[in-house]
Amino acid sequence: MTETEERPYHHGSLRDALLSAAERTLRAQGQDELSLRELARQIGVSHAAPRRHFRDRQALLDALAITGFERLGAKLEAAIEAADDVFASRLHDAVGAFVRFATQDAALLELMFSTKHRDGAEEVREAASAAFATLPGLIEQGQAEGLLAAGTSSRAGIVLLATVQGIATLINGGMVEAERLDELVDAAVEQFLRGNRPD
The missing domain is CATH 1.10.357.10 (Tetracycline Repressor, domain 2)
Incomplete structure (x- = not known):
């Protein structure tokens, strides 16, 4: 899978996947290690995909x-x-x-x-x-x-x-x-x- 290819997430499931990955990172490494780009890499979507749900890192933290x-x-x-x-x-x-x-x-x-x-x-x-x-x-x-x-x-x-x-x-x-x-x-x-x- 290339950087620009994405898994076929159903409506809403990409947001849930990002939040789940963010929570795992938060538990294991702390808040400072959270980044939208790294979360995208972890779940196998393009680095731009998370911005469909979170305009920036702070929006992700608020959602968490x-x-x-x-x-x-x-x-x-x-x-x-x-x-x-x-x-x-x-x-x-x-x-x-x-x-x-x-x-x-x-x-x-x-x-x-x-x-x-x-x-x-x-x-x-x-x-x-x-x-x-x-x-x-x-x-x-x-x-x-x-x-x-x-x-x-x-x-x-x-x-x-x-x-x-x-x-x-x-x-x-x-x-x-x-x-x-x-x-x-x-x-x-x-x-x-x-x-x-x-x-």
Whole structure:
């Protein structure tokens, strides 16, 4: 196959193939190694083909971040829905889902959050908001049941997110063994519930 020949991708599958190849590169080599030309070479299309879907490298990074937030949101929603109606169980499973995603896809998570804060990344920010859309309702359930102090759900959610992000950072940085993930999730949920009890 020459440089200008292309595999017969069906409509939409070239974009998916590029994103899959980009995610593999991100995991193996980091964000700095991502380039549209190299991705085109990897999947066997012309170097110009990726620009049908991504006008430049930043557009590719934004798409990766959006895909990551969509995947994270689906995992959080599935974890909450699969748990029983007991608030502590739903909270525990949501926290566990986030930490597992953050430790299994550390490079992707870093890209997601760094891209979200870039000027002009409105679509990424919208995807991030959608990913965490289930959490305010979960916090409000705890407040309605008298298990969490009344107040804004966003404040409690920020504290919870900071806690679970911290656990993931410690594991990803090798400061804490990955085998302790479940133990740390248990402790984080217990401390969050204790620290946010109504007076």
